[in-house]
Amino acid sequence: MSATTTAALRSCAPETEEIVDAYRDLAAPVTERAGDADFTARWRAMADLGVLRLAPPGATAPGPVTRALAMIEGIGLAGVDPGLCYALASQVFGMQFPLRAALPAAAWDAVADVQDGRTLLCHALTERGGGSDPFSMETRAVRDADGFVLDGAKTFITAAPVADRAIVFARTAPGRSPFALSAFLLPLDLPGVRRGETFAKTALPTVPMGELIFEGARLPADALLGEEGSGLAVMASTTAWERSVILGYALGPMHRLLTRTVEWAAGRDHFGRRMGASHQVAARVSDMALALHRSRVQLYAMAARLDAGTPARQLAAEAALTKISVSEDYVRMTEHATALSGVRAFLPGFDLAADLSSPMAALTYAGPNDLLRVAVARQLGLPVEN
């Protein structure tokens, strides 16, 4: 890691440098999905080093969100597989922080073992019919005695094949009323819950993805998150958290891409001079540095606002802008690196091989960027609907 990067990390979270060192040994490259058992073992190794452990609310210098972001950045900088970094960031920012903020203390304590890495969470919203429009969901929870009965299926869910508990969104009333949906937190070993198809991915291929099927699953009343009908509000919170900081997972891979590209352009002889002596090459490298800088500043600014106690839902517009900006910068950086690598970008055995799919996937998960743009414009006052 360069001195500049180390200094920058120190200013955000003093312990990050040690975290990077601690993780370096665990950073063996993983280029394809090596199986669920391998994923779980690597997940636990990260948890044993504290990546999933949240600092107490209100902790200062750095605050809990900044600290978690620095750890995720640290493992990425150390070279930990980006897929694992993504999955860890998804659980920490999209599930652990919102659950800790929303649940009564005793209810959070009952699931806080997720921080030890011995149990895993997943966030089950998308269905086969689509993900962008929550009101298209067909999974339904019907009141029964003092609980609910859940029927339906959630598809394309990160970590579903290995998760122990799920946040599940279901319809508790018909139509498109803002109160038609509810959210539940449930263990996945309940009768009537089973895992369906699993999906191999071209993006983030090491992270398991699958389907959850609910067939008359009886949920106790305390599985409900918030009130009946508050599913959209829960979703607004989990997605605002996620959009604010999940792409922190990409900072390490982006930095490594920049370093690798600089080394290549500085060292290669081309047209009778160093390749990096070309102004066009230098401009591409500068644009990569700019994209990384912009992304880093925005992500840590969002972390600081969350640490200052701003409710995630109040940050919806900024969270969407951050998610759009960082994901598109990640894609742009990868395009520059790919262009400068020439044919080597397309040869998996080469150091300069490019992964275009994983950055592109960030345009889709946590809310497709096209739809986030619509939401931002609506918040600005345009009469635009999805």
Ligand SMILES: Cc1cc2nc3c(=O)[nH]c(=O)nc-3n(C[C@H](O)[C@H](O)[C@H](O)COP(=O)(O)OP(=O)(O)OC[C@H]3O[C@@H](n4cnc5c(N)ncnc54)[C@H](O)[C@@H]3O)c2cc1C
């Ligand atoms: C790596 C990865 C991990 C994921 N993990 C999870 C997970 O853990 N849990 C989960 O629930 N889901 C997960 N998903 C699914 C993800 O949330 C959905 O893919 C996403 O919500 C979009 O839904 P869709 O794929 O059905 O796309 P669609 O809803 O079909 O949209 C596709 C595209 O159509 C266009 N479009 C559609 N409608 C409009 C409109 N009204 N205005 C403008 N443009 C429009 C946009 O360009 C949009 O990107 C994951 C996806 C990926 C790629």
